[in-house]
Amino acid sequence: MPEQVHTESSLRRFLHGLPGVDTVGAAQRTAMLGTRSIKTTAKAYAIDLAIRMTDLTTLEGADTPGKVRALCQKALHPGAGAPRVAAVCVYPSMVATAHEVLRGSGVELASVATAFPSGQAPLAVRLADTAAAVADGATEIDMVINRGAFLAGRYLEVFEEIQAVKKTCGPAHLKVIMETGELATLDNVRRASWLCMLAGADFIKTSTGKVTPAATLPVTLVMLEAVRDFAAAHGRTIGVKPAGGIRTTKDAMKYLVLVNETAGPDWLDPARFRFGASTLLNDLLMQRTKLSTGHYGGPDYFSLD
Amino acid sequence: MHEVRVAVRKTYKLYIGGAFPRSESGRTYQVTSTDGAFLANAALGSRKDARDAVIAARKAFPGWSGATAYNRGQILYRVAEMLEARRAQFEAEVAAAGESPDTVTESIDRWVWYAGWADKIAQVCGAANPVAGPYFNLSVPEPTGVVAVIAPSTPSLLGLVSVVAPAIVAGNTVVVIASERHPLPAITLAEVLATSDLPGGVVNVLTGRPAEIAPWLATHADVNALDLSGVVDPQLATDLERDAAGTLKRVIRPAATPVDWAAEPGFDRIRALLETKTVWHPRG
Numbered sequence: 252m253p254e255q256v257h258t259e260s261s262l263r264r265f266l267h268g269l270p271g272v273d274t275v276g277a278a279q280r281t282a283m284l285g286t287r288s289i290k291t292t293a294k295a296y297a298i299d300l301a302i303r304m305t306d307l308t309t310l311e312g313a314d315t316p317g318k319v320r321a322l323c324q325k326a327l328h329p330g331a332g333a334p335r336v337a338a339v340c341v342y343p344s345m346v347a348t349a350h351e352v353l354r355g356s357g358v359e360l361a362s363v364a365t366a367f368p369s370g371q372a373p374l375a376v377r378l379a380d381t382a383a384a385v386a387d388g389a390t391e392i393d394m395v396i397n398r399g400a401f402l403a404g405r406y407l408e409v410f411e412e413i414q415a416v417k418k419t420c421g422p423a424h425l426k427v428i429m430e431t432g433e434l435a436t437l438d439n440v441r442r443a444s445w446l447c448m449l450a451g452a453d454f455i456k457t458s459t460g461k462v463t464p465a466a467t468l469p470v471t472l473v474m475l476e477a478v479r480d481f482a483a484a485h486g487r488t489i490g491v492k493p494a495g496g497i498r499t500t501k502d503a504m505k506y507l508v509l510v511n512e513t514a515g516p517d518w519l520d521p522a523r524f525r526f527g528a529s530t531l532l533n534d535l536l537m538q539r540t541k542l543s544t545g546h547y548g549g550p551d552y553f554s555l556d
Numbered sequence: 557m558h559e560v561r562v563a564v565r566k567t568y569k570l571y572i573g574g575a576f577p578r579s580e581s582g583r584t585y586q587v588t589s590t591d592g593a594f595l596a597n598a599a600l601g602s603r604k605d606a607r608d609a610v611i612a613a614r615k616a617f618p619g620w621s622g623a624t625a626y627n628r629g630q631i632l633y634r635v636a637e638m639l640e641a642r643r644a645q646f647e648a649e650v651a652a653a654g655e656s657p658d659t660v661t662e663s664i665d666r667w668v669w670y671a672g673w674a675d676k677i678a679q680v681c682g683a684a685n686p687v688a689g690p691y692f693n694l695s696v697p698e699p700t701g702v703v704a705v706i707a708p709s710t711p712s713l714l715g716l717v718s719v720v721a722p723a724i725v726a727g728n729t730v731v732v733i734a735s736e737r738h739p740l741p742a743i744t745l746a747e748v749l750a751t752s753d754l755p756g757g758v759v760n761v762l763t764g765r766p767a768e769i770a771p772w773l774a775t776h777a778d779v780n781a782l783d784l785s786g787v788v789d790p791q792l793a794t795d796l797e798r799d800a801a802g803t804l805k806r807v808i809r810p811a812a813t814p815v816d817w818a819a820e821p822g823f824d825r826i827r828a829l830l831e832t833k834t835v836w837h838p839r840g
Contacts, residue, residue: 545775549778549803551778
């Protein structure tokens, strides 16, 4: 265990000792990087990369087995010539259904767990939630942190909960959702990122998609800086997953530029960067069609979910 | 004391989604009167402006087609009222284009004429069909969707009104390429539309070269119909119609003989942009 986390006070000292984030500077830098123009072959490469990085997600109360099966088929066959997505992301109750379709395909099966999206349930319930998803075949677990404890300053509690979930995950990869929309400041985002990484997260993820604002470029910038610094300090590479609110190819490309310029080209890989999105895939496929046919596509030609 | 006042001149821009943006391309072209005098710089629209306009039109479609026919009629009549208020400006612009000021009066009357159709289309085009079975069989007209229109180059205002009004009265939304030589009345019409309760995106006005922009609209998969009334070059019309076939668009061909735009138009243009939905409903 890293020496920072022996006690509540040493952990707090470490997290509050992290350098502060220049909020205006972060907004300015992301805005500047967002003006990069990506065209022709670079655009085609970026679109296919973004498709391979997509966690195709459905997290609705109205999800049915039929809808989940259809979504899995779309993940396997997004469109003529298009690569497969990285993973399908569903609620724990839908894992078994998705597993039947995705088994052995190479597309990962992610499940949100730990009383998603609020995380406001007793720890035993959250762990049971996780164990059930893994038992049903989930290869990736998207957990939410206990924001109530984090914002109240009980960092060690959050830390130990993440460790407990990580242990319950077994072989499954653990993505930790910080719900940055509820963390209020970029300083908190940096602290939460380090806390999650120290506790054993394989990925840090911005949002549940149920809170506004969800993923933003400045938040992702801070997280990418954190994984870059963590890799330099501890030699372990952590992935980043912005989720929620990324709907267009143009948005996705801005994130890819940000990844390349912040964490470096090593992170331009589905193993280290993912998009959590439901509608993004259709726009990526539409832009892909535009590049191959030379004319603008329309949503009528793509499946709704 | 004599002060020289600096002239405040209008920048003619595009009308997309209820806003007046410059062309994405940053280009403009000179508009001259019939005697060659400089009138204004108009935006030279690009394919990306057309793309943005289609997105705006698609976004506006559910609201506009879902509004009651009565409400659509009210809004279109309101447009006519605003046209009337701007009569002097339109008369000056069409005069500079070498057209009679009477075409402004005809345009306003044309708009009112179409506004009146809004809540009568279903009665004319719909039907309760007799069938041999215990069913109500009803046919109702529905708007086709997003309509791309190449407006006649002259008369600049009357021609434009005569192709846009019949499309939107039934609930379609429109992307129209204005007259290339005389685009100023079209932009002034856009200002009228922007102040008439017409939701943004229902009519989107592009200025520029139809030969450059129209092919992108003809091949666009999210455009449902193409009105070629303003295309003069028969080869271009054929090419556009062939492009449109790739995504099964409805096409209104340019007239074989010159059109008298001042004559009463009849119902054909409205009917051309309608789809008939027929419902079988069990009786009893």
